[in-house]
Amino acid sequence: MLSNEIITRVHAIIKDKDRVLADEGDRYCYAYDASFGVHVPDLVVQPMCTEEVARLMKLANEHRIPMYPRGRGTSLSGGPLPVEGGIVLDLSRWNQTLVIDEEDLVAIVSPGVITATINEKANQYGLMYPPDPSSAHVSTIGGNLAENAGGPRGLKYGVTKDYVLGLEVVTPEGEVIRTGGKTVKNVTGYDLTKLIVGSEGTLGIITEATLRLIPKPVATKTAMVIFDDLVDAGRAISHVLTSGILPSKMEIMDQSCVVAVENYQPSGLPTDIEALLLIEIDGHPAALEYEIEVVKQACHEVGAREVRVAQTKEEESDLWQARKLVSPAIVQHKPTKISEDATVPRSKIPDMFRKLKEIRETYHVDLVVFGHAGDGNLHPNIIADVRDREEMKRVEQAVEAIFKAAVELGGTLSGEHGIGTMKAPFMEMELGKIGLDMMKRMKSVWDPNNICNPGKIFPKPNQRFTLTHD
Ligand SMILES: Cc1cc2nc3c(=O)[nH]c(=O)nc-3n(C[C@H](O)[C@H](O)[C@H](O)COP(=O)(O)OP(=O)(O)OC[C@H]3O[C@@H](n4cnc5c(N)ncnc54)[C@H](O)[C@@H]3O)c2cc1C
Numbered sequence: 001m002l003s004n005e006i007i008t009r010v011h012a013i014i015k016d017k018d019r020v021l022a023d024e025g026d027r028y029c030y031a032y033d034a035s036f037g038v039h040v041p042d043l044v045v046q047p048m049c050t051e052e053v054a055r056l057m058k059l060a061n062e063h064r065i066p067m068y069p070r071g072r073g074t075s076l077s078g079g080p081l082p083v084e085g086g087i088v089l090d091l092s093r094w095n096q097t098l099v100i101d102e103e104d105l106v107a108i109v110s111p112g113v114i115t116a117t118i119n120e121k122a123n124q125y126g127l128m129y130p131p132d133p134s135s136a137h138v139s140t141i142g143g144n145l146a147e148n149a150g151g152p153r154g155l156k157y158g159v160t161k162d163y164v165l166g167l168e169v170v171t172p173e174g175e176v177i178r179t180g181g182k183t184v185k186n187v188t189g190y191d192l193t194k195l196i197v198g199s200e201g202t203l204g205i206i207t208e209a210t211l212r213l214i215p216k217p218v219a220t221k222t223a224m225v226i227f228d229d230l231v232d233a234g235r236a237i238s239h240v241l242t243s244g245i246l247p248s249k250m251e252i253m254d255q256s257c258v259v260a261v262e263n264y265q266p267s268g269l270p271t272d273i274e275a276l277l278l279i280e281i282d283g284h285p286a287a288l289e290y291e292i293e294v295v296k297q298a299c300h301e302v303g304a305r306e307v308r309v310a311q312t313k314e315e316e317s318d319l320w321q322a323r324k325l326v327s328p329a330i331v332q333h334k335p336t337k338i339s340e341d342a343t344v345p346r347s348k349i350p351d352m353f354r355k356l357k358e359i360r361e362t363y364h365v366d367l368v369v370f371g372h373a374g375d376g377n378l379h380p381n382i383i384a385d386v387r388d389r390e391e392m393k394r395v396e397q398a399v400e401a402i403f404k405a406a407v408e409l410g411g412t413l414s415g416e417h418g419i420g421t422m423k424a425p426f427m428e429m430e431l432g433k434i435g436l437d438m439m440k441r442m443k444s445v446w447d448p449n450n451i452c453n454p455g456k457i458f459p460k461p462n463q464r465f466t467l468t469h470d
Pocket residue numbers: 033034068069070071072073074075076078079080091111132133134135138139140141142143144145146147148149150151152200201202204205206207327416417453
């Protein structure tokens with residue numbers, strides 16, 4: 001619990017009473033994210049300028065108060081959960097700055113700006129902000145930066161870190177630093193911008209970002225490719241990518257996902273299949289005519305049953321809408337969704353599919369696969385019921401097996417959702433003891449009092465993986 005003295009000092013920093021939430025009901029709203037675990041903070045504050053954040057961090061340092069930055073709480077890894085109590089810094093109300101600088105091709109944004117609005121505004125200038133997490137309409141740019149979020153377009157355009165030129169950051173000790181700037185090139189010293197991006201709010205609070213924009217491609221084409229064998233769909237991904245073209249998106253849905261979508265909101269997807277790929281290419285319309293033929297041929301060569309090319313913009317958007325429906329559709333069956341994002345080198349996608357099939361059978365779990373397959377970032381999702389303890393034990397074993405499979409295939413625990421609390425127990429498996437220790441040492445230099453998002457990324461001694469906390 002925070003003392004009255006601390007709460008009075010917080011009020012002295014945040015003059016607007018509405019932006020300091022001490023009521024139990026309000027605090028409960030911040031006890032969750034989109035993953036597992038319930039942790040109620042002692043206080044929630046909603047800073048709306050750099051000075052407020054800096055003063056709060058200084059106060060927190062003086063009194064060793066855990067500080068938990070938060071965007072819109074859509075994290076799938078426990079990122080913003082206040083696991084040690086303390087103060088949640090809700091940055092979602094700080095969304096006033098979204099400036100497009102056409103000449104320098106950059107956007108300047110405050111941390112609470114909703115990601116999709118950056119691209120929408122850039123489009124008005126013929127520009128594009130490519131990172132497109134599926135949560136882009138609800139998550140903040142601050143959260144995306146902290147998690148280094150990615151999306152379907154990551155295949156061709158890269159992820160959040162590839163579009164960050166500069167940051168303003170309040171360090172855990174309350175100092176304000178600027179990293180990078182508006183230039184495309186910058187090799188002055190260590191790349192602190194890239195260090196902060198993906199640091200999950202453990203190295204400082206991002207208070208402003210300068211983002212790179214690129215010209216918006218003039219046209220797109222989408223094909224739906226149908227497979228009778230999931231492993232063939234995996235082979236098709238590498239085959240298309242080595243055929244001389246680079247699609248902008250390549251998403252996979254297995255049969256369970258397709259059936260779930262059709263039951264939820266019929267979208268005209270074929271259900272008598274084992275998997276389908278949605279492939280988008282973008283660029284000049286003349287080039288697209290040629291490239292779509294290359295896609296068709298490459299897919300047929302590895303056993304695709306059929307390639308259907310959307311003929312109109314409506315058909316194209318219906319296909320992508322069907323892909324977006326996967327998450328809401330699969331939870332109609334059972335209420336608990338465990339969403340993993342283990343990522344493997346592209347050549348290993350067929351092997352990963354084989355392993356996922358084995359895991360589904362070994363642990364008798366409802367495992368469905370979809371995701372950004374073009375960059376190896378699969379989303380094996382397990383659908384379960386958290387009230388069924390016996391089932392949840394099998395789910396935990398299956399999740400561990402998924403992580404092991406990904407790492408054994410030369411992949412990674414997380415392609416985009418981050419480590420947070422959920423994957424911390426597995427860090428050493430991927431990084432090794434020394435690798436993990438180097439990260440811990442960096443954390444202690446940046447945050448000597450361990451007040452910035454404590455309890456994340458680094459496992460506690462003997463911390464084990466659990467979804468049920470018993
Ligand atoms: C349906 C659904 C679909 C999703 N799809 C994708 C996807 O396609 N790709 C993907 O990458 N992720 C996806 N996610 C995960 C999630 O949306 C992302 O991780 C997103 O970046 C989180 O943003 P947020 O604003 O909700 O941040 P929060 O969840 O509030 O916080 C996330 C992390 O960022 C830190 N943080 C937040 N703001 C700041 C700041 N200003 N400074 C420092 N640290 C900060 C927090 O401490 C926390 O560690 C999905 C989630 C859902 C629920």
